[in-house]
Amino acid sequence: MRRITVEALDDIALGAAVLGTGGGGDPYIGKLMAQAALRRHGDVELIDPHELADDDLVVPTAMMGAPTVMVEKIPRGQEIVSAFQALEAHLGRPVRATMSIEAGGLNSTTPFTVAAELGIPLVDADTMGRAFPELQMCTPTLAGVTATPMAIADEKGNRAILQTIDNRWTETFARSLTVDMGCAAMIAIYPMTGRQVKETCVLGTMTVLEEIGKTIRRARLVHADPIEAVRAATDGFVIFRGKVTDIARRTETGFARGEAALAGTGDDAGQTLRVAFQNEFLVARTEDRVLATTPDLICMLDAETGEPITTESLRYGFRVAVLAMPGDGRWRTPAGLAVVGPGYFGYDIPYLPVEERMGAEGIGSDGPSSGSA
Amino acid sequence: MRRITVEALDDIALGAAVLGTGGGGDPYIGKLMAQAALRRHGDVELIDPHELADDDLVVPTAMMGAPTVMVEKIPRGQEIVSAFQALEAHLGRPVRATMSIEAGGLNSTTPFTVAAELGIPLVDADTMGRAFPELQMCTPTLAGVTATPMAIADEKGNRAILQTIDNRWTETFARSLTVDMGCAAMIAIYPMTGRQVKETCVLGTMTVLEEIGKTIRRARLVHADPIEAVRAATDGFVIFRGKVTDIARRTETGFARGEAALAGTGDDAGQTLRVAFQNEFLVARTEDRVLATTPDLICMLDAETGEPITTESLRYGFRVAVLAMPGDGRWRTPAGLAVVGPGYFGYDIPYLPVEERMGAEGIGSDGPSSGSA
Numbered sequence: 104m105r106r107i108t109v110e111a112l113d114d115i116a117l118g119a120a121v122l123g124t125g126g127g128g129d130p131y132i133g134k135l136m137a138q139a140a141l142r143r144h145g146d147v148e149l150i151d152p153h154e155l156a157d158d159d160l161v162v163p164t165a166m167m168g169a170p171t172v173m174v175e176k177i178p179r180g181q182e183i184v185s186a187f188q189a190l191e192a193h194l195g196r197p198v199r200a201t202m203s204i205e206a207g208g209l210n211s212t213t214p215f216t217v218a219a220e221l222g223i224p225l226v227d228a229d230t231m232g233r234a235f236p237e238l239q240m241c242t243p244t245l246a247g248v249t250a251t252p253m254a255i256a257d258e259k260g261n262r263a264i265l266q267t268i269d270n271r272w273t274e275t276f277a278r279s280l281t282v283d284m285g286c287a288a289m290i291a292i293y294p295m296t297g298r299q300v301k302e303t304c305v306l307g308t309m310t311v312l313e314e315i316g317k318t319i320r321r322a323r324l325v326h327a328d329p330i331e332a333v334r335a336a337t338d339g340f341v342i343f344r345g346k347v348t349d350i351a352r353r354t355e356t357g358f359a360r361g362e363a364a365l366a367g368t369g370d371d372a373g374q375t376l377r378v379a380f381q382n383e384f385l386v387a388r389t390e391d392r393v394l395a396t397t398p399d400l401i402c403m404l405d406a407e408t409g410e411p412i413t414t415e416s417l418r419y420g421f422r423v424a425v426l427a428m429p430g431d432g433r434w435r436t437p438a439g440l441a442v443v444g445p446g447y448f449g450y451d452i453p454y455l456p457v458e459e460r461m462g463a464e465g466i467g468s469d470g471p472s473s474g475s476a
Numbered sequence: 477m478r479r480i481t482v483e484a485l486d487d488i489a490l491g492a493a494v495l496g497t498g499g500g501g502d503p504y505i506g507k508l509m510a511q512a513a514l515r516r517h518g519d520v521e522l523i524d525p526h527e528l529a530d531d532d533l534v535v536p537t538a539m540m541g542a543p544t545v546m547v548e549k550i551p552r553g554q555e556i557v558s559a560f561q562a563l564e565a566h567l568g569r570p571v572r573a574t575m576s577i578e579a580g581g582l583n584s585t586t587p588f589t590v591a592a593e594l595g596i597p598l599v600d601a602d603t604m605g606r607a608f609p610e611l612q613m614c615t616p617t618l619a620g621v622t623a624t625p626m627a628i629a630d631e632k633g634n635r636a637i638l639q640t641i642d643n644r645w646t647e648t649f650a651r652s653l654t655v656d657m658g659c660a661a662m663i664a665i666y667p668m669t670g671r672q673v674k675e676t677c678v679l680g681t682m683t684v685l686e687e688i689g690k691t692i693r694r695a696r697l698v699h700a701d702p703i704e705a706v707r708a709a710t711d712g713f714v715i716f717r718g719k720v721t722d723i724a725r726r727t728e729t730g731f732a733r734g735e736a737a738l739a740g741t742g743d744d745a746g747q748t749l750r751v752a753f754q755n756e757f758l759v760a761r762t763e764d765r766v767l768a769t770t771p772d773l774i775c776m777l778d779a780e781t782g783e784p785i786t787t788e789s790l791r792y793g794f795r796v797a798v799l800a801m802p803g804d805g806r807w808r809t810p811a812g813l814a815v816v817g818p819g820y821f822g823y824d825i826p827y828l829p830v831e832e833r834m835g836a837e838g839i840g841s842d843g844p845s846s847g848s849a
Contacts, residue, residue, distance in 0.1 A: 261645050264637040272634050280651035
């Protein structure tokens with residue numbers, strides 16, 4: 104157990120912006136909400152998952168919706184507590200701690216608001232190891248943990264408790280309600296026992312995020328290359344450097360979808376990279392080859408400052424470095440790929456681990472080449 | 477208190493088909509479900525609302541969705557009980573009785589399934605005095621009674637409890653979930669005290685429906701005119717007789733919408749009547765004048781047999797009589813018209829009580845002319 108301060112949230116949010124892979128909502132908003140709550144109520148206790156008793160009840164909390172809308176519609180903080188409390192009342196027993204469902208974006212920090220407001224700890228873990236756009240895309244799903252009962256609430260005072268036969272139906276219903284609620288809603292979901300958290304979640308998330316954030320901050324302080332710092336801290340690869348030449352985005356069925364085109368610079372001059380996204384970056388490919396796909400992480404950082412760039416803040420002319428990092432091993436299994444692989448998102452591209460794509464192509468110089476190279 | 481038998485349900489369903497004003501779902505399906513339940517569990521106790529204690533808890537049950545779909549997707553009966561039980565569990569205290577939300581269509585009889593399966597009484601009342609397409613269109617809404625908490629369930633085992641800030645939001649959320657559930661779902665809604673039922677609902681509904689059904693059945697037996705029998709039993713007007721020449725229908729956002737065109741016969745020869753519907757018939761007008769609008773009831777009956785015709789069974793060539801009947805007085809107030817008047821459904825037509833429209837036009841010969849004639 105250790106305490107997370109207002110200052111530590113700066114590093115965590117910065118790390119979350121990297122692992123947000125362009126989505127997960129603007130981490131700046133989640134951070135502002137969480138920091139305001141910490142200023143009102145004091146630091147938040149971060150507990151190691153192994154400090155949980157097997158029968159402790161843990162309820163992750165999150166914001167759901169299109170990031171493009173969330174930026175316009177900043178939550179007051181109380182509605183996420185309201186979602187949490189509605190689920191706790193439904194469950195009929197006290198919840199020991201809250202948790203993040205995503206390691207990336209807004210939702211890495213939103214649960215700090217709940218923890219601070221209610222004086223409960225936050226578990227150092229998440230259910231994705233990155234950000235993903237849909238509710239069933241959580242490692243507990245792969246282990247048969249159900250997302251429901253879940254609570255969903257809006258800022259107007261509306262709320263619902265959902266109970267579904269599988270986690271894909273949870274996503275369907277919650278997405279429809281989120282759209283009705285104005286494309287942004289607060290949720291409390293995947294109620295789990297301490298044992299389920301330990302066995303089915305990605306552990307140590309907040310510590311990793313804080314470390315990534317610190318790495319970038321330190322690199323800036325000493326005028327080191329923040330891109331290289333992030334690459335090293337994440338076992339990643341710099342797959343492309345370029346300038347944004349085109350960006351198409353639309354908000355549909357509650358998601359921010361689109362594609363960005365980048366003209367290569369430096370070693371990549373003459374090449375064009377297209378990066379497709381649905382809230383998060385999903386596929387990065389040049390004219391003739393695929394460089395990385397979901398479930399591996401694709402991140403875009405400002406080429407100079409290393410500042411992570413979200414899909415909704417991406418603009419023409421931005422000079423960026425595109426990084427790719429290995430996704431959690433559970434996502435790389437056939438069962439994991441069925442839930443979050445390129446095929447699920449409609450791309451007829453076989454999944455290959457990014458380290459194999461990089462190694463096999465002989466451009467693994469930025470990182471370790473894989474055994475298949 | 478009296479008992480409703482399998483045979484009595486024939487009359488009730490027939491009466492419900494009349495007051496269903498073309499919508500409310502096919503009463504035949506509701507009847508089959510209810511009769512099957514009565515055969516398994518015995519007759520259902522029908523209680524007068526005045527037999528309810530003020531603090532008794534009553535939970536109406538219904539099927540929600542596009543009638544066009546409900547015909548294809550007949551419920552098994554257990555899912556409506558599941559919706560009722562989910563709400564009862566959420567409320568945390570035993571429910572004394574169930575009730576119909578609509579006097580028309582499928583939902584007049586679906587609650588008999590719940591009453592029979594659970595061995596609880598059904599209250600002789602409803603919340604519309606007819607059928608309407610949306611959940612907020614219930615007389616308790618006008619008295620400030622909230623539709624939530626409500627439960628919604630599908631045949632697959634999915635369910636949700638909704639808690640909304642007003643009854644319009646209840647409709648929005650429940651409609652989205654109904655669409656996700658395949659355009660047909662079972663609901664338990666408007667939990668009320670006995671006192672609220674007595675003060676805010678339309679009372680004596682089942683008795684009225686049974687009487688209308690009996691009237692038609694008797695008219696057929698003695699070869700009397702069933703159209704005139706229905707008109708007399710409902711204080712209605714025969715506003716048009718004709719043949720269906722065109723019918724346009726589409727299922728969108730969970731509703732069956734469309735319009736039927738009728739070429740006049742007999743006294744109405746040379747005239748064309750257009751009847752617009754959204755699940756229920758809403759507006760009936762000729763080229764040059766409006767004959768009737770919501771919230772008054774517009775019913776289409778087979779010209780020979782008096783059999784009520786639903787919007788989804790309506791076909792080219794049908795010979796029909798169109799009847800109009802005064803809606804419940806509460807719907808005719810400014811507050812009522814704001815919820816179910818022509819303007820709400822997008823028609824730029826002032827509401828005039830059907831008896832005024834008929835009287836003022838001097839064709840009130842089929843019924844009492846109003847004082848304004």
